[in-house]
Amino acid sequence: MRVGVLGGTFDPIHKGHLEMAKQALLRLNLDEVWIMPAGNPPHKSNFEISGRIQRFEMCEVACKDESNIKVIRSEFYALRSEPNYTYLSMEKFQKDYPGYELYFLMGQDSIDYFDQWVEPQRILNACKIGVFLRSESDASTKERCLQKIESLNSLFSGEIIPIFYCPTAISSTEIRRMIENGGTDEEISQYVTKDVLSYIREKGLYEANKYFDxxxxxxxxxxxxxxxxxxxxxxxxxxxxxxxxxxxxxxxxxxxxxxxxxxxxxxxxxxxxxxxxxxxxxxxxxxxxxxxxxxxxxxxxxxxxxxxxxxxxxxxxxxxxxxxxxxxxxxxxxxxxxxxxxxxxxxxxxxxxxxxxxxxxxxxxxxxxxxxxxxxxxxxxxxxxxxxxxxxxxxxxxxxx
Ligand SMILES: [Fe+2]
Ligand SMILES: [Fe+2]
Structure with a gap:
């Protein structure tokens, strides 16, 4: 079984995330991608983020029709209140799923700081890493990213694999801002699935305080x-x-x-x-x-x-x-x-x-x-x-x- 783990805050999960999961399935020949919403993301402790249950439920709603994209339910990996470092999750996966070939999936921006993550070698001992690289980037950016991957591959023992693809330009921050500014269903549904949008509307997520001050x-x-x-x-x-x-x-x-x-x-x-x-x-x-x-x-x-x-x-x-x-x-x-x-x-x-x-x-x-x-x-x-x-x-x- 070959499994890709896609971690993130998913606040909210959007079509770009699903696209990444599908690209990973295809390019790395995976059987499944597991979405792992961070309970309390270590890198974002000062940011205002929606409740972990709500972010988790949005992921479930977004993936409900996807046969090979699953959302991690375990309290250990996701949903916990204390910071959850990648190496801990991946080591636990390795222990809980012996014989699985695991890939941790990350975005282009993360690769620049990977050597500053907590215990990068332990991550690479537990799994391989797939890095999404924007295929539309200019030649020098691509070259720089590939060089970075090469240097990490020689610095650590393990395997970091580039995945070139052309992502849709979407960011969760942008979606939250659009909703806060009163974006219509038609506008927002370009970026999140219909079911996720219904969830956001039902819970009133990301809305500006529309009440009196x-x-x-x-x-x-x-x-x-x-x-x-x-x-x-x-x-x-x-x-x-x-x-x-x-x-x-x-x-x-x-x-x-x-x-x-x-x-x-x-x-x-x-x-x-x-x-x-x-x-x-x-x-x-x-x-x-x-x-x-x-x-x-x-x-x-x-x-x-x-x-x-x-x-x-x-x-x-x-x-x-x-x-x-x-x-x-x-x-x-x-x-x-x-x-x-x-x-x-x-x-x-x-x-x-x-x-x-x-x-x-x-x-x-x-x-x-x-x-x-x-x-x-x-x-x-x-x-x-x-x-x-x-x-x-x-x-x-x-x-x-
Ligand atoms: Fe009363
Ligand atoms: Fe009262």
């Missing part, structure tokens, strides 16, 4: 809310973005929904009734009895009107954060749970268990929160809102099914 919102909230409420708000935003990351949701959206969920909480009950009434927001009989519930409805309205949030998912999560609702969206659930478990909370009785459950099963965590909330309300003879009860019944049924 976060700093401005924070400043505004700090002025309006009392200090403990503002601390709670920041706690909810941070928790929401962690949960979003954990459940592969857009963390920027979750952060924004967390930040604004209590934006109307500075108003008294009377002010809430007036605010809703004067803005044409319907006030239910239950809300008349317990006007503090209105801060969600008023908050969603305020997020749109005062903070210019146009995203319906964010607005809905704010709207239902107090009582929940049957069949909540992932963002609704994230905000509902974050509101209960954020680090400044310390009174609820099963807080530790619910915090753990939040990262294991969101629906169970919701059910635990609703159970405890209802216990508390009924035990203290307080008013139980119909939606809270309805939400509880929905999630009890969900748990049973």
């Amino acid at each position: 976060v700093k401005e919102i924070k400043k505004h909230l700090e002025e309006k809310l009392k200090p403990s409420r503002y601390m709670h708000t920041l706690g909810v935003a941070d928790t929401a973005s962690s949960l979003a990351f954990h459940y592969h949701y857009n963390d920027k959206k979750a952060y924004m929904a967390g930040l604004l969920h209590d934006c109307a909480k500075y108003m008294s009950n009377e002010e809430l009734l007036i605010y809703c009434d004067s803005n044409g927001l319907e006030i239910t009989a239950g809300e008349k009895k317990a006007p503090h519930l209105l801060h969600s409805k008023a908050g969603a309205y305020m997020a749109k009107e005062a903070y210019h949030i146009e995203d319906d998912d964010v607005l809905h999560a704010i709207l239902v954060h107090t009582t929940g609702c049957p069949n909540m969206s992932l963002l609704d659930k994230i905000i509902f749970v974050s509101d209960y478990i954020e680090p400044n909370r310390d009174k609820a009785k099963r807080l530790t268990e619910i915090r753990q459950m939040a990262f294991l099963n969101l629906d169970f965590a919701i059910l635990m929160i609703l159970e405890d909330t209802m216990d508390y309300i009924l035990g203290n003879n307080q008013y139980l809102d119909a939606t809270t009860k309805e939400t509880y019944e929905y999630y009890v049924k969900e748990k049973r099914s």
Whole structure:
């Protein structure tokens, strides 16, 4: 079995990477190419890169129809948090796949610095190296690259093989910039596969912060809310973005929904009734009895009107954060749970268990929160809102099914 290993950050994986893999299959007569997304690339520790799970999933999505291009799943090679040096990965491959003929694949730019990599000789002991050289480069560049390969081949024992091909001019940096600048699907899909583009759009990757300036919102909230409420708000935003990351949701959206969920909480009950009434927001009989519930409805309205949030998912999560609702969206659930478990909370009785459950099963965590909330309300003879009860019944049924 002859295998090429193509490492990289893949942020995002693009058509040029797939082309490289296909060229390597052909030119080195390989049986397979293994894509190895770096968990925490040693050379890029200061760069802002997308989550490793997201980069890994994009690689899987990009290769799903390729029969001989695979994505490495192992925690050892990819996906790990600490820097993963090439020599360690290649030695592990050599050990795990005895008898395989391994090739590490690298780009033209890497060859100039190869002798400065960590343990270059150990890399070459474990595998051969295929270097992609741009066939359209001018004669002197080609000559320089070939000389460099020759000198490395005599400096180290091992084999470095040039692969001449004509790459499509694409870079991940360029793709990220295009998306940040509002590039259309048509433009972006020239560079990434359709499925990768859908993934990027679904997760909201690389988008510029299209929301109102976060700093401005924070400043505004700090002025309006009392200090403990503002601390709670920041706690909810941070928790929401962690949960979003954990459940592969857009963390920027979750952060924004967390930040604004209590934006109307500075108003008294009377002010809430007036605010809703004067803005044409319907006030239910239950809300008349317990006007503090209105801060969600008023908050969603305020997020749109005062903070210019146009995203319906964010607005809905704010709207239902107090009582929940049957069949909540992932963002609704994230905000509902974050509101209960954020680090400044310390009174609820099963807080530790619910915090753990939040990262294991969101629906169970919701059910635990609703159970405890209802216990508390009924035990203290307080008013139980119909939606809270309805939400509880929905999630009890969900748990049973
Ligand atoms: Fe609230
Ligand atoms: Fe809250």
